[in-house]
Amino acid sequence: MKKPLISIITIVYNGIDTLKKTIDSIACQDYNGIEYIVVDGRSNDGTIDLIKANQSIISKWVSESDEGLYDAMNKGLDMASGDYVWFINSGDEIYHRYTISQMVDGFGDVFPDVVYGDTVMIDAEGSEIGERRLKPPVNLSWEDFRNGMLVSHQSILVSTKIAAKYNIKYRFSADYEWCLKALKAANSVHNSNQILSRFLDGGLTKQNIVPGLKERFDIMRRNFGLLPTVVRHIPIGLRFLKYVAINRRF
Structure with a gap:
């Protein structure tokens, strides 16, 4: 069976301290069907020189001002020509060099x-600090997102046939809505049963936890209804507090 082309997209702004590890995690893959796209927000710290030095790995790149993270991600979507899009942003990494080949081997006869x-x-420093607080279910559907973003944005690939644009109305939680839309539109959802990514702790959403949660509540309200969303936030909040108390992080 023909192997899919994976469009991996990295968004970066002044990422001279984080981008190299991301590039290296893609460069080392033993899978050939990769289109690597870098969208830079007009960095001024040497990031552009780093991009230019790695053009043998980077298929396409652009450096220009944008209206925020999700506007930049939309630019990446416009540039993608693969069968799938996968966002591995600056500082994040693909889990190991065999990740993509092992994932694709599990697809079966139909993508x-x-x-x-x-x-x-x-x-x-790139050291593992633990698993993510929310765990993906064995069989994922859009309705599972009523319990929060059960799958990290860095560990979900979406077919370009159904990938929508990000709603830049949301500055911190548009990825939650994007994943929700993709799951709603999907006819088939595949659990890779493997770790796909290493996610750099302390990103944009975590740095803006309160406005991010407000946006996510609005998205949940529109998709699941106001009363169910309010009721669902009681156990979500209790689990969150328990996790923070035990792990001293969120």
Whole structure:
């Protein structure tokens, strides 16, 4: 069976300290069907020189001002020509060099519309600090997102046939809505049963936890209804507090 082309998209702004590890995690893959796209927000710290030095790995790149993270991600979507899009942003990494080949080997005869897996959290030095608080279910559907974003954005691949644009009305939680839309549109959802990414702790959403949660509540309200969303936030909040108390992080 023909192997899919994976469009991996990295968004970066002034990422001279984080981008190299991301590039290296893609460069080392033993899978040939990769289109690597970098969208830079007009960095001024040497990031552009780093991009230019790695053009043998980077298929397409652009450096220009944008209206925020999700506007930049939309630019990446416009540039993608693969069968799937996968966002591995600056500082994040593909889990190991065999990740993509092992994932694709599990597809079977038909390419699924959505592919997902697990995530490991890392610190700025690249050391693993533990698993993500929310775990992906064995069989994922859009309705599972009423319990929060059960799959990290860095560990979900979406077919370009159904991938929508990000709603830039949301500045911190448009990825939650994007994944929800993809799952709603999908005819087939595939659990890779593997860790797909290493996610750099302390990203944009975590740095803006309160406005991000407000946006996510609005998205949940529109998709699941006001009363069910309010009721669902009681156990979500209790689980969150328990996790923070035990792990001293969120």
